[in-house]
Amino acid sequence: MMSISVIVPCYNASDVIDTQLTALAKQEFTEPWEIIxxxxxxxxxxxxxIQKYQQQIPNMRVISATEKRGSAYARNLGVSIAQGKFIAFCDADDEVAPGWVTAMVKALSQNDFVCGQREYHKLNESWLVNSCRYADGNQGIIEDAYLPYAASCNLGVKRCVHEAVGGFDEEILVMSDVDYCWRIQKLGIQLNYAPDALIHFRYRATIQDLYKRYWNFGYHDIFLHQKHQKMGMPKLIKWNDFVKDAVILTIRFVVKVRNQETLAKWLMDFAFFAGHLQGCIKYRYLPI
Structure with a gap:
């Protein structure tokens, strides 16, 4: 049996996947492992x-996931053919740091469910890093009013835990990793931080792409709350927060937007706010 299977979903990643494949090819790990x-x-x-790396990475397999759209489906399909007792997830547009596989195996030898650290400066321009949230601090576990979670771009789990929770919810196209983390924790399994499992994270490169990303976060956050309220989550989204955010966003636009960095930061917050509103309408969610 493989020690660990690394699952990498991809879609139209020709501009960026070279970097990730090169980084995976350079991993030094002595036990049997595979990349899917x-x-x-x-x-x-x-x-x-990808085919150019087949000889360079003999432990790599490539499979097609065309029956359904979405990274959740792709990750589940990858796990279904994986041979590792441990499963690690990373993304095609990022870059794992040296020692990432070793750090994941060490962490999963001690814990059932882990996330690594994200670093933002190597693959992004400085204005982009300064604009985006989570640019500093832990970079791994993200605290939430309900339960903490971590991004699927740097996540590790024992195969038995993945199977026990039923994998990623394939109906969720955005934020399926948040849902995955919450459902695993509801099984009584803690999400642990493995800082040595470092990845270099790549943000979307344009303001338009960032706006779309954060709008999707806001929009699908409503669906996520609606789903988990049926599973015991308290109602956390309030009308007075919408009003307060609208006022703050208006003031910030007038007072603080002065350059590309501050405009991007404001647009991301506005996009999340607008997505939240649209999500409430779409899913008929009534904030308290």
């Missing part, structure tokens, strides 16, 4: 680039 690239129907030359 799960292509979610790429229409660019992502697969051609």
């Amino acid at each position: 690239i799960v292509d979610n129907g790429s229409t660019d030359n992502t697969l051609e680039i």
